[in-house]
Amino acid sequence: MATGTVELAAKKLMVALAISAELEEDAVLPIVPVIRDDMAKAFALAEEDTFINGDTTHAATATDPASATTDNWYSNDKRLAFNGLLKVACGTSVDAGSGSLTLAEISEGIQNLDVYGRDKSELLLTVALKEESTLRQLLGINLAVNQLGLTGTALPGEIGKVWGIPVVATNVMRTATNGTTKSMIMNRNAAIIGDRRIFTIKSSDEVLIKSDQLLIVASERLAFAAQYCEAIVTIDNIK
Amino acid sequence: MIMTIIPLFNLSLSWKPASKTFRLKKNVEIDLPDDAIEYLSNVYPGKFIVKTIDLMSILEEQDNTELLVKQNVYEDNSLFSLLDEYEEKQSIDVKKVIEDALNKNIIKKEGIWYFFENEKICNSIKKLKSIMEQDSELLSKVNSLI
Numbered sequence: 001m002a003t004g005t006v007e008l009a010a011k012k013l014m015v016a017l018a019i020s021a022e023l024e025e026d027a028v029l030p031i032v033p034v035i036r037d038d039m040a041k042a043f044a045l046a047e048e049d050t051f052i053n054g055d056t057t058h059a060a061t062a063t064d065p066a067s068a069t070t071d072n073w074y075s076n077d078k079r080l081a082f083n084g085l086l087k088v089a090c091g092t093s094v095d096a097g098s099g100s101l102t103l104a105e106i107s108e109g110i111q112n113l114d115v116y117g118r119d120k121s122e123l124l125l126t127v128a129l130k131e132e133s134t135l136r137q138l139l140g141i142n143l144a145v146n147q148l149g150l151t152g153t154a155l156p157g158e159i160g161k162v163w164g165i166p167v168v169a170t171n172v173m174r175t176a177t178n179g180t181t182k183s184m185i186m187n188r189n190a191a192i193i194g195d196r197r198i199f200t201i202k203s204s205d206e207v208l209i210k211s212d213q214l215l216i217v218a219s220e221r222l223a224f225a226a227q228y229c230e231a232i233v234t235i236d237n238i239k
Numbered sequence: 240m241i242m243t244i245i246p247l248f249n250l251s252l253s254w255k256p257a258s259k260t261f262r263l264k265k266n267v268e269i270d271l272p273d274d275a276i277e278y279l280s281n282v283y284p285g286k287f288i289v290k291t292i293d294l295m296s297i298l299e300e301q302d303n304t305e306l307l308v309k310q311n312v313y314e315d316n317s318l319f320s321l322l323d324e325y326e327e328k329q330s331i332d333v334k335k336v337i338e339d340a341l342n343k344n345i346i347k348k349e350g351i352w353y354f355f356e357n358e359k360i361c362n363s364i365k366k367l368k369s370i371m372e373q374d375s376e377l378l379s380k381v382n383s384l385i
Contacts, residue, residue: 092249092250092251093249093250093251094250094251094252094253095250095251095252095253095279095282096253097252097253097254097255097256097275097278098278099253099255102253104253104260105251105253105260108251108253108260109251112251237282
């Protein structure tokens with residue numbers, strides 16, 4: 001563990017959507033709040049994806065999202081904003097040898113965290129969605145009150161705990177082209193998130209008055225950096 | 240042929256066929272099962288230096304070692320002979336012992352008779368020399384008194 005400088009460069013995530021006046025007038029439900037909720041959720045997912053899979057140097061020459069591939073992202077892909085946890089991880093990784101995720105591998109990952117793995121309450125295990133069932137079978141983990149305790153709290157998205165370590169299953173831990181997935185065990189203090197501008201939505205019917213449209217703009221300025229790359233260990237090649 | 244690898248980065252390999260976790264350390268040679276090496280070479284191309292060892296060459300090397308050991312044993316035997324020669328060279332000069340013993344009155348001469356510790360040994364210097372050459376105990380005893 002050493003002291004150093006961490007640079008937090010804020011990046012703006014933004015979405016703009018124009019909707020016709022008729023859409024709002026003819027909708028059974030008030031449509032603008034629905035769109036706002038969708039935007040907030042999309043931002044949350046984008047953040048999660050970027051924090052985990054971000055790569056500022058990834059090939060990204062696809063001109064639209066539809067033509068993007070795993071190897072070549074959309075040129076405005078959100079993941080280009082920051083280097084994510086999987087990219088910066090430098091703790092000794094664990095290779096599952098193209099087998100299913102086991103407790104031994106999680107244990108090895110904790111061991112590889114070295115000093116960062118000492119306090120289990122600071123750790124977080126992130127797994128792909130397909131590993132959620134594997135872990136449930138291994139441990140029967142769930143969030144029953146008797147397991148969390150009366151004062152226990154669960155993180156958002158937490159599916160249970162392994163040796164006191166919260167487990168989060170997410171779709172952004174993607175399956176590679178060879179059918180393998182990754183898991184990640186990290187000390188939560190490894191990453192820093194800075195909010196310059198929290199999620200903000202603005203709407204105006206004056207900008208596009210000529211076409212009688214309502215413009216909804218959502219934006220956020222945030223920074224993300226990993227200060228201790230050794231505090232992040234990946235478990236690779238899980239099949 | 241035996242294969243070992245030198246990893247260029249740290250890795251914990253959970254190798255299920257062997258039910259074992261191999262801890263690979265950067266630049267430290269490790270012996271792994273062949274299938275594990277094949278797997279690592281495919282998954283992490285260029286991240287390992289694979290070393291192959293020819294068993295036959297090892298065996299030949301062992302034969303050479305045995306030959307060398309035999310040679311050494313032979314040389315050791317020759318050393319023994321050299322040691323014998325050295326000891327021979329270092330052996331007591333009987334003539335000199337008699338001269339010194341007479342000078343220091345360890346062996347006394349009375350008339351033609353030679354005495355050692357008041358005991359008559361013989362009556363001529365030639366006989367004394369031959370007795371001393373044959374009786375090593377007497378020789379060493381006289382020599383020690385000198």
